[in-house]
Amino acid sequence: MSAPGRRTTRGLAIKIQESVFSKETYRGSATVIVLLILWETAAQLGLPVIKNIPPLTSVLDAFREVIFDSSYWGSWGASFHRIFTGFIVAQIIGIPLGLLMGTSRFFREMTLPVFEVLRPIPPLAWVPAAAIFWPTREMSIIFVTFLGAFFVLILNIVSGARAIDSRYIRAATSMGSRRKDIFWRIVLPATLPSIIVGMTVGIGLAWNTVVAAEMIASRSGLGFMTWRSYVTFTYPLIVVGMISIGIAGYISSGIIRLLGHHITPWLRTN
Amino acid sequence: MAQAISKHNGSSHVGLSQEFSAEMRIENVRKTYGLEPQVKVILDDCSFVLENRKLTVLIGPSGCGKSTLINVLAGYEIPNSGKVLLDGHPVRGPGPDRLVVFQETALFPWMTTFANVSYGPMVRREMGKKQLHAETMKLLKLVGLEAFADKYPSQLSGGMIRRAELVRALINRPKVMLMDEPFRGLDAMTRALLQEYYVRLFEARPATNLFVTSEVEEAIFLADRLIIMSNRPTRIRKIMNIDLQRPRKFKMLTSKEYLGYKGEALDILYDEAMKAFDSVQKGVKVDFLEAYSRAGNGS
Numbered sequence: 367m368s369a370p371g372r373r374t375t376r377g378l379a380i381k382i383q384e385s386v387f388s389k390e391t392y393r394g395s396a397t398v399i400v401l402l403i404l405w406e407t408a409a410q411l412g413l414p415v416i417k418n419i420p421p422l423t424s425v426l427d428a429f430r431e432v433i434f435d436s437s438y439w440g441s442w443g444a445s446f447h448r449i450f451t452g453f454i455v456a457q458i459i460g461i462p463l464g465l466l467m468g469t470s471r472f473f474r475e476m477t478l479p480v481f482e483v484l485r486p487i488p489p490l491a492w493v494p495a496a497a498i499f500w501p502t503r504e505m506s507i508i509f510v511t512f513l514g515a516f517f518v519l520i521l522n523i524v525s526g527a528r529a530i531d532s533r534y535i536r537a538a539t540s541m542g543s544r545r546k547d548i549f550w551r552i553v554l555p556a557t558l559p560s561i562i563v564g565m566t567v568g569i570g571l572a573w574n575t576v577v578a579a580e581m582i583a584s585r586s587g588l589g590f591m592t593w594r595s596y597v598t599f600t601y602p603l604i605v606v607g608m609i610s611i612g613i614a615g616y617i618s619s620g621i622i623r624l625l626g627h628h629i630t631p632w633l634r635t636n
Numbered sequence: 637m638a639q640a641i642s643k644h645n646g647s648s649h650v651g652l653s654q655e656f657s658a659e660m661r662i663e664n665v666r667k668t669y670g671l672e673p674q675v676k677v678i679l680d681d682c683s684f685v686l687e688n689r690k691l692t693v694l695i696g697p698s699g700c701g702k703s704t705l706i707n708v709l710a711g712y713e714i715p716n717s718g719k720v721l722l723d724g725h726p727v728r729g730p731g732p733d734r735l736v737v738f739q740e741t742a743l744f745p746w747m748t749t750f751a752n753v754s755y756g757p758m759v760r761r762e763m764g765k766k767q768l769h770a771e772t773m774k775l776l777k778l779v780g781l782e783a784f785a786d787k788y789p790s791q792l793s794g795g796m797i798r799r800a801e802l803v804r805a806l807i808n809r810p811k812v813m814l815m816d817e818p819f820r821g822l823d824a825m826t827r828a829l830l831q832e833y834y835v836r837l838f839e840a841r842p843a844t845n846l847f848v849t850s851e852v853e854e855a856i857f858l859a860d861r862l863i864i865m866s867n868r869p870t871r872i873r874k875i876m877n878i879d880l881q882r883p884r885k886f887k888m889l890t891s892k893e894y895l896g897y898k899g900e901a902l903d904i905l906y907d908e909a910m911k912a913f914d915s916v917q918k919g920v921k922v923d924f925l926e927a928y929s930r931a932g933n934g935s
Contacts, residue, residue: 531742533738533742534742534744536710536712536730536736536738536742537736537738537742537744538744538755538759539730540710540711540730540731540732540734540735540736541732541735541755541756541759541760541808542731542732542756542759542760542808543759544759547759551744551755551759552744555744555746555747556744556745556746558746630746631788632745632746632747632788632789632790633790
C-alpha cells in the first residue's frame, strides 16, 4: 500500500511541467495574443470608437514606467490589504454563522429575514453609512469589502448545509457518532464544496466592491489609481489600472481554487 | 450452519458467534404520515419475527412501505404504535447493533474507502490505531478492495461501492443487518456477483439479516425465510421457508425446488398485482403506472 498524499520531487516537477506546458496554456495564451494584435491594429488603423482607446504600445510604455514605480506597487499593496482583511474577516464570521444557520432551524428562522433584507443592498450603498460609522476611511472601505464577500458566502453555506443527504447523517448516527462527530466529520466536510463556491464568488465580489469603493472614497489602491488616471488625462494608465485589477482578481481566485483543490480532494476528477 | 463458520479460515472477526446476532421482533407496528384528515397509513398492525441467524427476505410491491419499515427497525422513525424488540429489549433510536445498507449508496464521498469502512469503530473509539487498520484492511481484502483503500467513492465502480458499503456495516459487528434494496440500480452481472458476495459473507457469519428487495429471483436465492408483503395498507401476505441447501450456488436457480418456490411466490405477487387492478376498477384511487409496475413484478 502506498502512503496517501506522498509525492516524489521528480513527480512534482513533471506535474508542474505538465500543467505549465499544457494544451490549456497554449490555447489560453493564443487567444490573449490574438486579442492584443487586434487591439494594436485597430488602434493603428484609427477605427471609430476603438481609436479612443490608448493603443497597446502606449499602454506597454506606461507599464514599463510604472513597473519600477513604488507608488504603483503601493496601489497593489493597498488593494490587496483591503481585500484580504475584508475577505478573511468575512470567512471568520461567515463560515461559523453560515454553518449555524444551515444546521439549526431555530437559528435560521431567527436570522434569515434580517439577511434577506440586508443582502439586496449593494455593498457600495453602504459606503456613506460606513464612512460615518467607522472611525477611519480605511476601515469603512474594508467594511464594504467584507460585505461584498460576506452575504454570498453565508447564502452558499446555508444552502449547502441544508442539502446534505439525510442518509449520511443517519448512517453516521447508526454507527455511533456523537453530535460533535456529526458536525466535524459529516456536516463540515459535506458543506466544504459550498464554502469553496461561496469563497470563489465572494472574492470576485470583494474585488468589485473594493475597486468601486476606492474610486469614490479613497486616495490609494488600484481603483483609485485608475480613477486618478482618468481625472489627470493619463489615459494609458487607465488601461494599466484595469489590467492590474484583472490580474489581481485572477491571482486571488487562483489562490482560492488552489485551496479548494487541497481541502476537497474527493472532488478532483482524475 | 456451525460448520460453515468454522470452515471459514480462522479470521477472528468472521468466527465470532452468538453475541453478534440477535432476534428481532416486530409487534403490531403502525406507522402513519401526515395529519388528519389526510393521514396516510403506511404500516398497519405489522408483526413478524426476524429469527436469529436467519436471512429473512422481504418482498413486496414498490411503494408498499418497505423503506418505512427499515427506518422503523433502524430507529430513524418512531412507530405510532406497536413495539420493535431486539432480543426482548425495545429499540430506542439508531445504534450500531442494527445497521442499514441503504438504497444506492450512503458512503461518505469525502472519505476514502479506508476511512469509510473504519468509521464506526473509529468514532466509538473501540480499537487502537493499529488494530483498526488491521481490521479494516482484513475486511477490505475480504471483498477484494484492499487496493482501493485510498480511493474516494467517486473513483470506485458501482459494484465496488456496494461492497465497501457492506463491510462498512460488517466491521461494526451489528446484531442485525438491514439491507434496503442494496443492489438496486446495478447491471445484471454486477448484481449477480454482489448477491454471491453477500450470500458468502452471510454463510461465513450467519447473523440476523433483513434483506428488502422487489426481485423474486434475488429473494429466493438469498432467503432462509421469505416474507411477502401485500399492497397498502401493508400486511404480511405470506411467510415461506426456503429450504434450499447452503452454500447457495447459482446452479440452484434452475433446480426443481427453486422453481417451485418461485412459482409459489409469483402466484401470490401476481394476485396482489391483480388486486391493485381491481381496486382501480372499484374506483379506489391507485396510480395506473404504479399498478402496472406491480403487475410487472408478478409476471
